[in-house]
Amino acid sequence: MVAPHEPEFDQAYKEIISSVEDSKLFNAHPELRRVLPIISIPERVLQFRVTWEDDQGNCRVNTGYRVQFNSALGPYKGGLRFHPSVNLSILKFLGFEQIFKNALTGLPMGGGKGGSDFDPKGKSDSEIRRFSQAFMRQLFRYIGPQTDVPAGDIGVTGFVVNAMFGEYKRLRDEYSGVLTGKHMLTGGSNVRPEATGFGVVYYVCHMIQYASKSTKGITGKRVAISGSGNVAQYAALKCMELGAVVKSLSDSKGALIATSPEGLTPDVIYKIQELKEKRLAITDSLELTNKHKFIAGARPWTHVGEVDIALPCATQNEVSGEEAEALIKAGCRFVAEGSNMGSSAEAVEVFEKSRANGKGCWLAPGKAANAGGVAVSGLEMAQNAQFSTWSHSEVDGRLADIMNSIFTQSTDAASKYCESGSNNLPSLFDGANLAGFIRVARAMEAIADWW
Template sequence: MSNLPSEPEFEQALNEVTSTLAPFLAKFPEYKKALEIIQIPERVIQFRVVWEDDKGVARVNRGFRVQFNSALGPYKGGLRLRSDVNLSVLKFLGFEQIFKNSLTGLSIGGGKGGSDFDPKGKSDAEIRRFCKSFATELQRHIGGDTDIPAGDIGFSTTEAGYVFGTYKQIKNEWVGMITGKGMDWGGSNIRPEATGFGLVYYVEHMIAHLEGEGVGFKGKTVVISGSGNVAQYAALKVIELGGTVLSLSDSKGVLVSKDGKGFTPEHIERIAQIKAKRQELSSFGDEKGKFEFRNDGARPWTNVERYDVALPCATQNELNEQEAEEAIKRGCRYVAEGSNMGCTQEAINVFERSRIEGGKAKACWYGPGKAANAGGVAVSGLEMAQNSARLQWTKEEVDQKLKDIMFNAYNNCLTTGQTYAADGDANAKEIPSLVGGGNIHAFKRVADAMRAHGDWY
């Protein structure tokens, strides 16, 4: 495969999975064939999207859908609208999605899609015209039992509505062919909150394992990157559980609590309004000296003096090796990804060394995104179930199901990590590798289904 073009994001994701599967493959070498096959998408769709701007000028973007693996169910994964979207990024996200969806325990496969169209700076009418053109081609390849997209960066309920409406008009059928829908047309309670809430529920189990049941977030200081949907709802849940959120960020810089009292729910609501208008976080202001915005792309990990928990919730590779070392120096004990591949491989290595060398008493424990941020796709799966039954569950019902799914994802990471420890991992029984355990559990579930279908033998 060396003659293929370089795909750095996908290659990073593949290497992360492959390296952690080593203890399992050493015991069951026949699964190497499954790994060889699973890393190639079942189908990659690329197409052009021509749309008209407000001046009547024809504009063109690239559209993509990577249908990576359908062993466990129909393809499931978000649509990302952002200028840096390319095939490498979407293959990385689709590959991650296979294992994330596997960890939910639901019957959903893995896929991802989107376009290099950037909604920032576009009018509402331009976004609508783009989405309807994008959906006119995409509708050929998706459906309620085939491929069910969802939202991602740049793609909200508004954009989902345009895609849903276009699909319904062309196909002449009302079917749950996309998730993240509005509540009046097939959406689910807790769906907007699910990724952020699920992330915090996952970390609660990590804290309980190291510090005892019932400890939780109360009194904990938390730094969060990002200021979109995931970051906002993670922050709200941390605050609800008694923690203090000391930072949020965007691509321009980081907003830090100067007085240590952190953000309130009212502050988060203001930030949500800022982001809904596609404005920058710097417009939040200093709130009478309580907050400071540090620009030039500053990130939270080195701009808060001390903190207990780090939650990367912005984009891939947003926490590097040096920042990981700084996080540990600043007292961080838990890192969990709300974003996909939020930590570089070098940063993960730093946290894994900390786990092995520090044990329960001193470790900075790492929770991988494919498990920790699985809450979003989990509730998307629940939305699909509600659509199939033509009913809608209450907030309490969905939230409890989300909690159960996140516990099972965490527990599978924990127990499988304890079972398949890498050589030299002396603390694996006490504090196992969650990334290793998660990858092995998810991979085996998918590989076993593929073998049953005759995809490898």
């Protein structure tokens, strides 16, 4: 089922298996066990050559992929990632996670993921556009608004989505909601850029309220954030808006740590947005590195000092077991993953053990905490189908409702099928896995999707 050379997919698969096998689910519903060996195999894996021309007129070649994992609940839905690290193991892990994440939103979306080993860094806008168009010339045969609806991910910005959408429109001679994350003038949705970051913060506010019975939420809490892309930026801005103190951000070159008690400020985020639009690093701004502490080659977790909340928003396995221990010692009580599988298997074990003992962090996995992005993508699909545009407040309200529903599904499933810790906090990690699995398994059962 899982190849030995696919470590990321192996980790994601084992997380689901451990949650369902170690729970009471199959005692109550033994008929759902038959889904396990089927749901772990993608319905279709596409791999193709992408040839494009650089600014010097040289022919360049990259590999493109689309993993169409499960369509029991709706069209395949999941992002495209352009990064040199992209391979089938990473895309299968992301697509597998996407199945259950999309299920938790309650919207009619299956799970998929795709991308290429193309690296946008160091490329001109013209080169990125030519590559994006060439990529779509290979992918367009296999996608459509009722079949597979890709979106953006790491390296796939709004600029890239728009280039691909324009190429699809030319190739198909049709104007349809085949991609999400589009420009507002071409069928995009309000709140889509902010959705993942905002959703993570909405989710962690529910965690705080549940655990402490406090209505203050995130106000006054000290927050460590990793990453500096779209998710991290809007998570930081929402934290600031709600009165939290943001102590860090990071990128591939190192961690930016706030030097004042007030933490980072919105102007820092706006500066980082400018840098990232130009595909530059934090270290390319002396303004930022002189004003705050920058630690080269580091992640923020062991450098931020005392914190209440950690939001990993960069990439997979970005919190190690040792860093998880350090966060707990620094006072961290809530971890919500803005990235997919942001905590390593060792970190998950540390967090879950501390929760069960009533002494440490309460972990929210990415498939629950960062589902806001794909939720608003689903809302964009609905708007496209209606040829309508909903207001910012309407979309934001629906996003908040969906994140509330995902939190409730996670706690309900964990309370029903798992043992609670000594402080009566249910496992959000197991609860999200169980709630997502049950919904997909029931859909597969309804349409006999195992024959």
